[in-house]
Amino acid sequence: MGRMEGKVAFLTGAGAGIAKATAKAFAREGAKVALFELDRDTGAAAEREIRDSGGDAIFVHTDVTDDESVKRAVEKTIERFGKLNVIMNCAGGSLLEDKPVHEMDLAIWHKTIALNLLHPFLCCRYAIPHMITDGGGSIINFASHMGLKGSQRPAYSASKGGIQSFTMTLAAQYADYGIRANAIAPGTVRTERNKSRYETKEFLPENSATPAARARAALLKLYPFSVGEPEDIAAIAVFLGSDESRMLTGTTIAADGGRSTYIKVLAE
Ligand SMILES: NC(=O)c1ccc[n+]([C@@H]2O[C@H](COP(=O)([O-])OP(=O)(O)OC[C@H]3O[C@@H](n4cnc5c(N)ncnc54)[C@H](O)[C@@H]3O)[C@@H](O)[C@H]2O)c1
Structure with a gap:
């Protein structure tokens, strides 16, 4: 029996990178997965790949920064699978134009915050009522090693720092409903x-x-x-999505090979 047997999950940004690897891992562990992705080609290809390996998946064309689009995507998931147990808010990233504060175009700030911080809020907003109905669930957000500390990308670091406190808030607000919320803060991952x-x-x-x-x-x-592989992060996500992690909520797991937690002395 798989570690996520009987669960229904959606993952955002599932046409590529960490979310795609995790969707495949969730499906291997018995979960039914909805793939929320903006890119129609990669979203459809990910759906095919999972189905060809015997998993149950649907691609739902979604812009996770758009309220109506997220609402419809959650509705489609419920129509198809009937319930929702795990959500992984993974679409995200930084822009090269995310420059020092005094040089940054305001549109870049808004775009970065919309993708990395507004999107998990929108997904939670529409998914949580279904999790409550089902007696609980697990929310997996994506922070970053660049949000655990400051970096040369101000909008990205601020959005990913914000995700950690948003995750703690979700954990506090929904504990009574059996909903857990955790975040993963990857280091550099060798995505395509x-x-x-x-x-x-x-x-x-x-x-x-x-x-x-x-x-x-x-x-x-x-x-x-x-430096890790997408599958290294997927393994942590399977743990967070399954009941094995039922003691964990409100945490951010730094999956960065220790880079954020120790200082290596240059000459000893
Ligand atoms: N890869 C890394 O080294 C790394 C490091 C730290 C944190 N992270 C975080 O991990 C998460 C996953 O990163 P990744 O490298 O796997 O990403 P990726 O760039 O490989 O894939 C992101 C996916 O999200 C999709 N997407 C982008 N905008 C979207 C939108 N508006 N609506 C729906 N889908 C959209 C893209 O089409 C793409 O398929 C992100 O939140 C990222 O910030 C990644």
């Missing part, structure tokens, strides 16, 4: 998008052309476990 962004030749230490690239390569060397 990141591979194309970072694993170009210039990011290898020996080829690093710029000081910033050299610094990044050196940092990753200092924290050898800080």
Whole structure:
């Protein structure tokens, strides 16, 4: 019997990266999954992949920053599967235009906050009533190592810092209904998008052309476990989505190979 047998989950951003890997893991563990994704091609392809492996999945075209779109997506999930036990608010990311505060375009601030902070709020707003009806559930939000501390991306860090307090608030407000809420704060994850962004030749230490690239390569060397695969994060999400984690609520799990929790001394 799978660790999520009988559960219904939706995952946002499930056409790619961490959410896609997690949707596959949830389905392998017996959950029925609704894939909320903006990109029609990748969303439909993820649905096919899960079905071809024997899982039960539907792709629901969704813009998670749009109130009506999220409302409809939750309704479609209920129409199809009848209930909702686990939600994973995973779509997110930072923009290259997320510049120092005094230089940032206001539209970039709003766009980043909408994707990373408004979206989990909208999903919770429409999913929680169904979880209450069903006697409980598990909410999994996505923070980031760049929200555990400050970074050079102010809007992204602020949105991901906000997710941690939003998660604690959900945990406090809905404990009486049997609803748990936790967040995962990944370090660098080797998603397809990141591979194309970072694993170009210039990011290898020996080829690093710029000081910033050299610094990044050196940092990753200092924290050898800080770069993970989407499946590493999916494993944590399965734990949070299953009843195995029933003692956990309100936490943010730093899944970054220790990068946010210790200082490595350069010369000992
Ligand atoms: N990958 C990393 O290194 C890393 C590190 C720290 C935190 N995170 C966080 O983990 C989460 C997943 O990141 P990832 O790297 O797997 O993402 P990704 O970029 O690989 O995939 C994101 C998916 O979300 C979809 N999406 C974007 N906007 C959407 C919208 N408005 N509505 C619906 N879908 C939308 C995209 O089409 C894409 O399929 C994000 O919240 C991210 O901030 C990732």
